Amino acid sequence: MSAIAAALGVSAATVSNALSGKGRVSPELIEKVRAKASELGYVPSLTARALRTGRTGVLGLVLPDIANPLFPQIAQAIENAASNAGYGVLIADSRGDIAAQTEAIGRLLERGVDGMVIVPRRGTRIADVGCPVAVIDTPSTPGNTVSADHWEGGSQMGRHLAKLGHRKVLLIGTSASSNVQNDRIGGLKAGLGAQVECDTMWIEKVEAVSGEGCPLGLADKARAGFTAFAAVSDLSALRALTELQRAGIGVPETVSVTGFDDLIWSAVVTPALTTVRMDMATIADLAIAALIRAIEPEGEVENGAEEVSTGNVTSETDRVPMQLIVRQSTAAPHAGGISNLHAQTPNKPTAGEIIS
Amino acid sequence: MSAIAAALGVSAATVSNALSGKGRVSPELIEKVRAKASELGYVPSLTARALRTGRTGVLGLVLPDIANPLFPQIAQAIENAASNAGYGVLIADSRGDIAAQTEAIGRLLERGVDGMVIVPRRGTRIADVGCPVAVIDTPSTPGNTVSADHWEGGSQMGRHLAKLGHRKVLLIGTSASSNVQNDRIGGLKAGLGAQVECDTMWIEKVEAVSGEGCPLGLADKARAGFTAFAAVSDLSALRALTELQRAGIGVPETVSVTGFDDLIWSAVVTPALTTVRMDMATIADLAIAALIRAIEPEGEVENGAEEVSTGNVTSETDRVPMQLIVRQSTAAPHAGGISNLHAQTPNKPTAGEIIS
DNA sequence: TATTCTTGCTTAAACGTTTAATCAGGGCAT
């Protein structure tokens, strides 16, 4: 910067003002400074700026378990939104226990992040950590900034299955302590309506008895009359799908299987999974916008409260609709029921029809 | 820091020296400074330090497509290794074209990262970007810093299949332009040996003709005598597995299916996938260690070359062995061949036996 | 014409560290 100033015979402060458009600088000088800057390939030192302004231009991203298959979607959306807003994204894995989450947050704080996006570990409440925080969890959780409307997504799926004619549905969740999963299940039940019989299976409970990765006994369930298996995550749906197929039960002609989240494999398995997708791009945009509102000074208002607020930020809307994607894993329950195995239906293209 | 200095009646410089152990400070004063520092809850400003030293303590992580299902493993391992070394990790998604990758690298550079880890987009060579770079690709690619030994992994899998008695194997890849996939396929062929007949299917080519997500026609292949389908990624393996199951072909009693990478779902599908896993923790450790060697001054050597080298860094070893994980999707080819459909074998626990 | 406002720029301080250079004093050898 001083090089530009010297080359133009002005002071460094003027160059700064010219580039930021803050002080009073003549238009022609601004132009000259701009020209010289790009001529010299000037890149402002974000470090120095950070030191002076106290803002680093970096946001932290804290995830409960970075190995979560949903992570790519989240990270990509957040990175994109942040990057559009001129921010960088520092990741912190809070793998393991709650202590690790706290420690991860601490590391980010030390690095001087201006704010952070936290997808909290199940059942965790985020205390005021000393910087603005956007929480992506579920609308039913207090402190949530913005998230997918899991309940509504569940209800879309429920209506889809009910409309196909299913009357006995098994809901499959992983952990009963997950707010997200409970919301999805609540929505499913509501969407299925009162006349549909449903039962809920929590995989964690089954595994506590029979060991991790054990068979879920879904073939028996099918024989018991369940015609649809609605998992609240695509991973469980995949598990259900392959277990049923392995047992020789045809999907979708005998039973239907549905998932949640539209994970990477949903479209490529056979039959392609009917699922419901979060609009992560919108969620990320809202979360980042809310954060930035808390970080950057208002400008308009001249109140004394120049302090950056330091708690959970809020968004205009705390829930964004989900998108039902109907593929080949759902169909009307066949009258023949379980007896009609392996009737081959031609594979239609898998892109999926987006409903709603 | 000045608060500590004032409280102890010494200068700020002394405090700095005491905490960093650099200058000459009396042992008892060091102790007092330490005590006061933790009493006051002193947290050094990494920003100021960065300004002064020119090093930010932040590494960049550039991924070809953050939505890649392998990403969680990579990000987690890198974050962990970096964090252990006292570095933060800034992510940059280079989704889209090569231009996006360059632009992502530029953003990281502006933020003053001390170095970066790049998993290059297929076929990309990383030019000298102005900071140390660790490239994680494949040993056969020039410029590679460290990566899994994909060829060796393929050969392990090949030997496993050959030993089971398979004599006609279909190798399934996504893109013929991927160095990683070619290495894996090369290894597979070598491991299978000369007496095993094999053919290679590239999904991209099939899809170019029949559309994305189209059936791969594997049932026909099975009828043509292929008894094993070795995909070079778990995603393709999953696609193969479900397509075969859907066609009523039993895995593993009729044909075997194998994958690569041990992605999250490999253990939970039925039958659980036999696959081969990268040791990302070791790879990440080596990559980060190599980076840090380039970043941090040698200390010992008193040569004038204080400059940080600015190209691709190298590691002691550029390839780390893969780990064959045998689960339920592989078995000896049944003498009866394709006719013997749906023979049920009991589901064994899915944890997987780790070989080698 | 004398005063005040406005414009366009400069000066200087500040952000919180690190580090080279300096300095006072005590022990040691000459």
Add this chain to the structure above:
DNA sequence: ATGCCCTGATTAAACGTTTAAGCAAGAATA
């Protein structure tokens, strides 16, 4: 006893910005 080295500290500069305050000169106002 004088000069020298070593120890344990201090001083001051520097990193590259931002920004409040100051200032000179021309324009507008009285």
